Amino acid sequence: MEVIFCIFQGCFVFKPSTKKKKHLGLGAQNSGKRYKLCQDLWDQIKTDTESLQDELNRSILDSLLDFTRKCSSTRQHGDWASQMRASEIPTAALVLGVNVPDHDMTFQSLSELLQQLVTPHVASLQAKECGALKHLMKRVLERLMGTTCTVDDDEEEEPEQTSTETHKSMHCSLGILCDWYKSKTRVGHESQSVVLQSKMLQQPPVVVIFKDLEAFNHRVLQDFILICSRYIERLPLMFIFGIATSPSTIQNMLPHSVSSLLCIELFQSLSCTQHLATVIDKLVLTSHFPFKLNGKVMQVLISIFLYHDFSVRNFIKLALLEHFHSQPLSLSQRDLERIRQLPSFRRYTEKQDAQEKVNLMTDDTHLKVECRKLIKDLRKYHKNYYPVLSLHTLTSSLPRELHLICLEKTVWETEEYQSAMKLLRMLAKELIASIQRCCGTLKPVKSKKMMNALIQMEEILTKIKQLDENAPPVDNSITSPVKSLSQKKTDLFQLQKTLLEMNETRRTKKLSPFETVRNEALELIDGLVKSHLSPPEAQTLYEVCYYTSSATVRRHLNATPRTSIQAALSNPYHYLQNESLKTEDGSVSNAAPDICIAYKLHLECGRLINLYDWLEAYATVASAADGNDPDSDTFGKVDDLFSSARFIQAVSELEFLGFIKSTKQKTDHVARLTWEAVEREKRTHTWLLPL
Structure with a gap:
């Protein structure tokens, strides 16, 4: 009988086991020192960044101060131009660019300068606190008058105010603001000092700053401008619009009937890229701060700044915290071993003689002395790096661009450097x-x-x-071979010979x-x-000063929302780091949040999900999480109102996140909207059938 051999072929796909990170325990004293060092360094960087930004914005802030003084003085002199524009409100359109996280610092400096040099009446507003006209009016009066104003929604809160409050509550009205301003600017007012009168105008303007103009409600802003235009003869109002995009925003938000009431003057600040270049050149590249960024992290900073966040301080702060958290290089016994394992230190050790290698690898005292010397050498390297970086005459105005090349490769071996030297x-x-x-x-x-x-x-x-001054005379005794060739007839061989002689003469020419x-x-x-x-990676112990984890920074600052949400719902342990939520097979623990349980259960359903079946499955998991007896009759029942309320809330959250939606096909069903997670799991657990 013939023997039949069956050959089975299959392909099995398994998820790789997650790599366990090594957590190095630090002592309380060591952690405290590192935290204090990190905090001190960040405070210094923050202070220098703020002063640098004030310096960059100094010219535009001075222009705004001159604008407010000019408008107020023109109004007081009562000339023909001010009479013609009696119904127009002076408005400064301040275009700051899209680096929105750094705008608060600029507006804070502007408010302080206005209060010190021009007028004490300054009110700064944000769109999130001015959703309606009454709220906008309330914020303006409160910040100008220093009192508590009431609107219709706040009348119920009045009985809660105690009698010990120093500020009186009043209704919001620009008429009240006009009376208050008249009493404040009355000649010989008791509360007005002589110094204040000498510094400020007799009738200082009332400045209202809209920090984020694009975020304000169009209708609310239009109504507020219309109301203010009716009081412009009694109240010297001025507006400052903070614009992040373009000046055409004003035309898009305000119709002509409203924008015609404004006398707008445009002020353009430096672009966000100029801010970035200045901060990098003055802070990151110089030797004032020992904290540095390597080439990949610098590229992430530039890409995230230009396309996503537009904030340099947030990036540097995150990189600084991550660096101090992941590189605990204080010189304890365990940390000395970590220094010996650094790639740059290994390269340095290999260049030493045999006895020095033994001392560096075995003697801790000698290693500490050598580390101190290497850190000083690294400091000298940073001290000489930036001046030489700016020496390149063709790129001295762009040291940041040349710095990126120096971080990634040996600059003198590049083609651009050779061309520049030629x-x-x-x-x-x-x-x-x-x-x-x-x-x-x-x-x-x-x-x-x-x-x-x-x-x-x-x-x-x-x-x-x-x-x-002492130019030597030109020697004309040497005759050119070309002249001798032109005097006689030559063939191709003679011409080639003469050209070779000319080339040799040019080489040996003095x-x-x-x-x-x-x-x-x-x-x-x-x-x-x-x-x-030379590249920083060539310096010994460069890991102490340079932050190199570009993937960590990108993951924190440039995360994809959908991927992050799905990771949080399918594996809550990834973010919460709670041991009770940790699972090995990819399932969700019954102790997970309700939305995670509902999300995992909805992955097992098709296009339409029966809400009652979904609720029963959820109640079963929730009963196990509450510690109920599985053999009892009430286990997994949906009669509990508390469990039903938790389920309804979880379903509402999933609908808000866009995973499900209600459908008209069946009233007791919902429709799924996402499928990527299910298909990915199918691809993970699929194997080929035997052939």
């Missing part, structure tokens, strides 16, 4: 201006190497000036004094670049 070798008089700019870059630097380089460049400039000095200057710059612009 171009510099062709310069004549332009070389003097380039060297002078280099000297201006190196003068503020107080480093010995940079000071020596400055002295050498100044000597080169002196030599070039002396060459101009350089002119200017060419010699020019080569000396370029060799000096090239030597500085090769000495101080």
Whole structure:
């Protein structure tokens, strides 16, 4: 009988086991020191960032102050122009760009300057607190008058106010504001000091700042402007619109009948990309802060800033916290072993002799001394890095772009660098201006190497000036081979021979004094670049100062909402980190939140989900979570009103997130809207049938 062999082929797909992260326990004292160090460094970065942003916005803030003074003085003088515009409200349209997270700092500085130099009557408003006209009016009066104003919705809260309050409650009306302003600006008012009168105008304007104009309700803003225009003769109102997109927003939000009541002047601030470039050049690249970002993290910062968040401070703060959290490099016994395992330290150890290798790997005291020396060398590297980075005459105005190249590769080996050096070798008089700019870059630097380089460049400039004064005579005794060729008849072989001789003569030709000095200057710059612009990864212990986890920053700041929501619903342990929620087979624990249980159950259904069946399945899981006896008659029953209410809330949340919707096909059913998770699970657990 013939033997039949059956061959079965199959393909089984299993999810890989999750890699367990190593959690290094830190002592309470060590953690406290690291937290204090991180907090101090962040406070310093935050302070310098704020001062830098104030410096960037100084010109536009001064222009706004001049605008408010001019409008108020024009109104008080009562000239013909002010009479013609008696019904128009002076309005400053401040275009700040789309870096919205940094706008609060700008408006805070503007409010403080206005209150100090122009007028004490300033009210800043946000759209989230002015949903209706009465709320907008209430916020304006409260912040200008310093009193508690009431609207119809707040009348029920009045009995709760105690009699010890110093501010009186009043109804919202611009007429009340006019009377209050008249009493405040009356000549000889007791509460007005002589110093305040000397600094401010006799009738200071009332400034209302709309921080986020695009977010305000169109109808509310229109009604408020119409009401204010009726009181402009009694109240010197001024508006400041904070615009994030474009000035055409005003035309889109306000009809002509309303916008004609405004006398608008446009103020344009620096673009968000200029803010980013200045912060990186003045803070990240310099040696003032030991915290640095590597090439990949810098690319993430630029991409997230330009396309998503537009905030530099949030990015740097997150990177700083992650760096201090993941790199506990304080010199305890366990942390010394971590230093020995760093890739940069291993490369450094391999370059040492045998005895030094043994001392570095076994002697902790010697390792601490060597680490102190290496950290000082890293500090010197950062101190010389930025000045040399700005020496490149072709890119001195864009040090950020050159910095990205230096972080990722060896800059002097790139084609762009070679082309730039070839171009510099062709310069004549332009070389003097380039060297002078280099000297201006190196003068503020107080480093010995940079000071020596400055002295050498100044000597080169002196030599070039002396060459101009003492120019040697030109030697005309040498006859050109081309002239001799033109005097006689030659063949192709003779021409080739003559050209080779000309090439050899050009190579062996003696350089002119200017060419010699020019080569000396370029060799000096090239030597500085090769000495101080090596990639940070080539420095020993660079991991101490450089944050390298670009994936972590991207995951936190540029997360995809749908993926994050599905991960939270299918695996709540991923975010909550509660051991009772941890499961191994991909299922959801019965102790999970109600929405997670409802989400997992709805994945097992088809296009239409029966609400009663869904409720029964949920009640079964919820009863197990409550610790009920599975053998009891009430286990899994849906008679409990509390469980039904929890289920209804979970279903409503899923509908709000867009996973389900109500359907008219069956009143007791809901329709599913997402299918990706189910198909992914099917692909994960599918195997090929035997052939």
